[in-house]
Amino acid sequence: MENLEYLAAAYSVIWLAISVYMFILYRRQRQLRREIDSLKEKVKEKGG
């Protein structure tokens, strides 16, 4: 098969970039949710 390495390169770049982007979104969201929970606790402590 001719030029198979070019197809493999294109395919790898696409899925690597999309996976990295999704991973960053997921990790950042998890950090933020944790931060929100801890901040809500602080607000509750101050209120109570």
Add this chain to the structure above:
Amino acid sequence: MQSLKRNALSMSSLLGLTFVTMLAAQLLVFIYVPTEETMGVVQRIFYFHVPLAWNSFIAFAVVFVCSILYLRRRDMKWDRLARTSAEIGFLFASLVLITGTIWSKTAWGTWWAWDPRLTTTLILWFIYLAYLLISAYATEESRGARYAAVIGIIGFLDVPIVALAIILWRTQHPGPIIFEGGLTGAMLLTLMVCILAFTLLYFCLLVQGTSLRRDRNEVKMLKRSIDEGK
């Protein structure tokens, strides 16, 4: 609580549908569709390249509409949606350029040609790079949102130019083969499924990204309320 559950359920359905469609798209591209005679196996890049380009246009159209809505209503939810869409559009446009250069190397023997389609796409990429940098580094949030919205509106003018470049100018880039009836049967079906799969992926990323920006905003508000209570 019920609306949270409903949102989680619809997000799971969207994710599931995207996964199934994307899997079907991969099977069609690598197993079902016949190899094109002139270019050979590398022509299969086309089935990713075109959907990515199509979705970058959708993403920038969403930026355009949300930017107008932000400037009219000054509601940050439109800014959040526009920024998220710009980020995804920029990612997709970057992948269009990369897959385009790989295609160019095999079809034309060079990684880059200053062809009208390629050049206008590169300009589009720089416009949205500027959009993201301005919205990220503005010292004041509302000012950054305002400037970004203006770029989001003006920048969108390049989208029809990119789309029509293959008609307006003499170009090496393949013509609008879908509209000219150059694609039939298995190739057309594969392309349509790929476009659907990447469109669903775009919406998944948009929902996820917007929710992240909402959480970021909530953190900011909670911190402010703690500071004010001190």
